Amino acid sequence: MQAVHNVLIIGGGIAGLSAAIAARLAGVEVDLVEADPAWAAVGVGLTLQPSALRALGRLGVLDQILEQSFGYGGTRAIDPEGRVLAETTDGPRLAGPAYPSAAGVPRPALAAILKARAAELGARTRAGMTVSGLTLGSQAVDVRFADGERRQYDLVVGADGIYSSVRRMVFDSTLAPEFTGQGVWRFTTPRPAEVERAWLCRGGPSSAGLIPLTHELMYLFLVENGVEPDRRIAREDLAPRLAALLTGFKGPIGDIAARIGPESDVVYRPFEWVIAPAPWWRGRVLLIGDAAHASTAHLGAGGGMAIEDAVVLGELLAARLDPDEMLRSFMTRRYDRCMLVARNSHMLGEVEQGKVSGVDPGRIAGEVFATLAEPI
Numbered sequence: 001m002q003a004v005h006n007v008l009i010i011g012g013g014i015a016g017l018s019a020a021i022a023a024r025l026a027g028v029e030v031d032l033v034e035a036d037p038a039w040a041a042v043g044v045g046l047t048l049q050p051s052a053l054r055a056l057g058r059l060g061v062l063d064q065i066l067e068q069s070f071g072y073g074g075t076r077a078i079d080p081e082g083r084v085l086a087e088t089t090d091g092p093r094l095a096g097p098a099y100p101s102a103a104g105v106p107r108p109a110l111a112a113i114l115k116a117r118a119a120e121l122g123a124r125t126r127a128g129m130t131v132s133g134l135t136l137g138s139q140a141v142d143v144r145f146a147d148g149e150r151r152q153y154d155l156v157v158g159a160d161g162i163y164s165s166v167r168r169m170v171f172d173s174t175l176a177p178e179f180t181g182q183g184v185w186r187f188t189t190p191r192p193a194e195v196e197r198a199w200l201c202r203g204g205p206s207s208a209g210l211i212p213l214t215h216e217l218m219y220l221f222l223v224e225n226g227v228e229p230d231r232r233i234a235r236e237d238l239a240p241r242l243a244a245l246l247t248g249f250k251g252p253i254g255d256i257a258a259r260i261g262p263e264s265d266v267v268y269r270p271f272e273w274v275i276a277p278a279p280w281w282r283g284r285v286l287l288i289g290d291a292a293h294a295s296t297a298h299l300g301a302g303g304g305m306a307i308e309d310a311v312v313l314g315e316l317l318a319a320r321l322d323p324d325e326m327l328r329s330f331m332t333r334r335y336d337r338c339m340l341v342a343r344n345s346h347m348l349g350e351v352e353q354g355k356v357s358g359v360d361p362g363r364i365a366g367e368v369f370a371t372l373a374e375p376i
């Protein structure tokens with residue numbers, strides 16, 4: 001039996017950095033390559049669900065993250081007129097009683113903290129680098145880097161996101177993310193004191209909401225239905241188009257819509273999802289995070305699932321198992337849980353678009369959060 005001594009992680013997003021931390025905590029040598037030379041965190045902010053906070057606690061970064069984010073509990077449901085329909089004031093405090101149940105965090109802050117922790121623990125990272133070839137042996141992977149260097153690793157982790165090239169190279173070259181017909185608009189703006197939890201607006205032509213990010217900032221989101229595939233929107237059209245989509249919203253969402261001007265920080269992303277067929281490993285190459293199971297954002301849980309993948313991988317590496325047994329255990333512990341998040345997130349999008357009926361969105365969201373509250 002030969003345990004894993006060194007690992008190459010391909011991709012320095014949430015999954016890759018979390019895996020680098022978890023593997024170093026398990027005493028394994030880590031190299032990580034990130035294709036983007038600037039290694040910039042893309043996107044606005046992220047909701048960290050209770051299970052994500054618990055997983056970040058295991059990586060030893062939760063206190064730092066909460067210093068730069070906005071911890072909260074519960075949600076406020078409003079209608080498009082701004083009337084409060086329902087309210088919850090807390091959720092399960094899975095990270096421990098001293099921590100909030102959820103948080104909003106700016107993506108750059110999360111990335112910076114994960115990067116610093118990986119570096120502090122001795123992970124060797126290279127930005128602007130990728131791999132050009134992976135040759136799978138029975139006990140190791142022969143890796144050719146883009147600069148021509150070759151090295152052998154006991155384990156290679158593909159954490160290169162929804163468009164994963166590791167998935168294409170090693171698993172299935174034809175598998176591509178599927179567009180679901182929806183897209184999400186987001187606008188970062190100052191946070192009024194009253195937005196101290198997630199505000200979710202249902203019952204209008206589109207679902208929308210407000211998510212606190214820091215003490216100063218929050219973002220407004222709007223999920224648009226009936227979006228044509230491959231839509232391209234010029235930067236200067238983003239703000240006016242979001243403002244137009246928000247016509248008819250009153251109350252706090254309407255007030256924020258009125259503040260959107262040509263210079264406003266508005267971003268748009270189509271919703272896509274993809275699930276690699278099980279198992280998520282071949283030889284000694286494992287896919288994690290969005291490379292293996294990318295969900296739409298309806299439950300705000302994809303990033304948390306990526307962090308959980310890393311925590312489980314770290315536990316299995318620390319157990320010094322035979323690699324095949326380790327990879328099988330990874331699948332046993334991760335597959336159903338990740339599939340539930342991906343399927344139910346997709347189903348919520350189908351319900352919002354009127355493509356299915358007779359499904360209670362509260363029930364399918366509740367099923368996910370109840371499952372995620374169970375031990376990883």
Ligand SMILES: Cc1cc2nc3c(=O)[nH]c(=O)nc-3n(C[C@H](O)[C@H](O)[C@H](O)COP(=O)(O)OP(=O)(O)OC[C@H]3O[C@@H](n4cnc5c(N)ncnc54)[C@H](O)[C@@H]3O)c2cc1C
Binds near residue numbers: 015164296
């Ligand atoms: C609009 C939207 C909103 C979301 N909101 C939430 C939320 O509120 N909460 C939540 O938990 N999740 C949310 N998610 C999901 C979350 O963003 C993803 O699940 C998470 O980012 C996945 O992390 P990852 O590291 O697997 O992939 P990524 O974040 O995509 O990171 C992949 C990294 O790999 C690098 N890379 C790519 N190719 C290569 C290569 N060939 N070689 C080396 N490096 C490479 C990329 O540059 C990138 O740094 C949202 C997603 C979307 C689209």
